[in-house]
Amino acid sequence: MDGVGGDGATVAKPLNQWRHHLWMFYQSYIDKITPHAVYRWIGAFILGSFYALRVYYAQGFYVVTYCLGIYILNMLVDFLSPIDDPELEPSDGPLLPTKGSEEFKPFIRRLPEFWFWCVITRAFCLAFVLTCFSTFNVPVYWPILLCYWIVLLYVTMRRQILHMIKYKYVPFDIGKLTYGFKKTVASSSSSCAV
Template sequence: MMDPSSSSSSAATATSIGGDGSGGGGIPFVSAWMAVISQRYQHVLDKSTPHVLRRWLGFAIVALIYIIRVATIEGFYVVSYALGIYVLNLFIAFLSPQVDPEIQGLVDGEGPTLPTKSSDEFRPFVRRLPEFKFWYSITKAFCIAFILTFFDAFDVPVFWPILVFYWFVLFVATMKRQILHMIKYKYVPFSTGKQRYGKKPASTQDASL
């Protein structure tokens, strides 16, 4: 026969684990709560997509707050250097085409199909990193760097003019390579001109007069 005490202890264990469905309700609640927050956050991002000027003004405020923070405490130069390298990589991706014309020319043998200044056909420039993702990534990077300034473990002592010099040299070399790439394949990293639909028929123009 089964010992009644062991049966009661087994039932108590099952109840504590959540066998009746009440003990394990915490995890589904947290998951649902996080899902709601994620949906609302994504909704706010979607609504901010067309407001380009306001988004970049918000980023300017975030960047200014970070600069004031670093200048006030006079530290965290390594964090700022890493932030500068990351921003430079984002900027190069923002200026680069989605498909490298050199690779595209080797694959199809037709050469680059990027919009050029001499092209009469309107073709929008497709970036490797779209404008919205560029703004979102750079804003998030500044926010993370700002949070890191509250932890002394990231305040590595370093002679900051050397970091500034290294970053400036890297910026000049990277931009020089990017500009030479633009000149070589004769493309501009912006959508210039406007779409043309052709001239109106002569009868339509006379009727409008």
Template sequence: MMSDSGSGVDPSPIQNVSAQYTKIQRQYQQILDRWTPHVLYRWLSTAGLLVVFLLRIVLSQGWYIVCYAHAIYLLNLLLAFLQPKFDPSLNDDLMADEIEEGGEVTSPLPSQRDDEFRPFVRRLPEWQFWLSSTRATIIALLCTTSEVFDVPVYWPILVVYFFTLFALTMRRQIQHMIKYKYVPFDIGRKARYGGAK
């Protein structure tokens, strides 16, 4: 039996599946590319998904483990978003080793006013933070449709433990920011080169 293609051979089912997967992957990437410049709308949509997820948890009075795991994952994403890509505390250890070996010391962050300006580079970029948190929220929402994930727990303990963990990790992060003098946000007015201030 001949097909309409010029080769005379029917494509195998594996090739059909592969072609369909590639087509879906391309369409998914096009959707993500369209969403890239719309930062506010992206985060509002994620916040809406998060509200739907939390309403599902509160109204059904279940899936507290899923909610706790989701909150811990979002906390880890937030911490990666707030941290610099090149950790200055690790550079302190490297500088101490170089001083012992008699090597030259270079600092990744400006230490004086005359040093070159280096912008804050995040360990987790905003786009990846949004994409990961949105995916995690969708997965957590899907987990609430299965009774397998509805493990009975005493939820007040999870809430107290999460807020304790949040307070301790954020305190440590703020102390790190103060010690190494960096701010992970663009605060203030941005001036253009050559323009009036």
């Protein structure tokens, strides 16, 4: 009876160690690429291009692509939305300022940029793997899916932009404001020398 339990434990222990080492490698890689946003997005764009080429040359997997497009659209809406949405939580907690006299509260996204990149990259990887199985190549007339997705994109983005206008927030950081300094130091120092 001890041998049966002991064999299962000896097999599970190396498997758990291997899984732990794989997770640690993945986490250290994610920690290294976190500050490099431009390179991360370039990599996601390249991955998306590979997926687009795969679908183009396979002449199929349009339903997988449509589902990928809807998923990315939902993640984009979360990326553009504030964490404290006034429409979802009326007067419970802090709200976005709607008047110039109200207190400034910084824009905090519902889905941060890093996690937005993560979910898009994982979605492209999953969709690419799904193109390896003919089961997911459902025959469908793709122009209808494309038209429906474009209409969905228009309606969703229109609603999101109207929400931004209504509650007066901009979800993008343009950067730190800098003010131009005149070279008054140089002109004053030259006048002192005379």
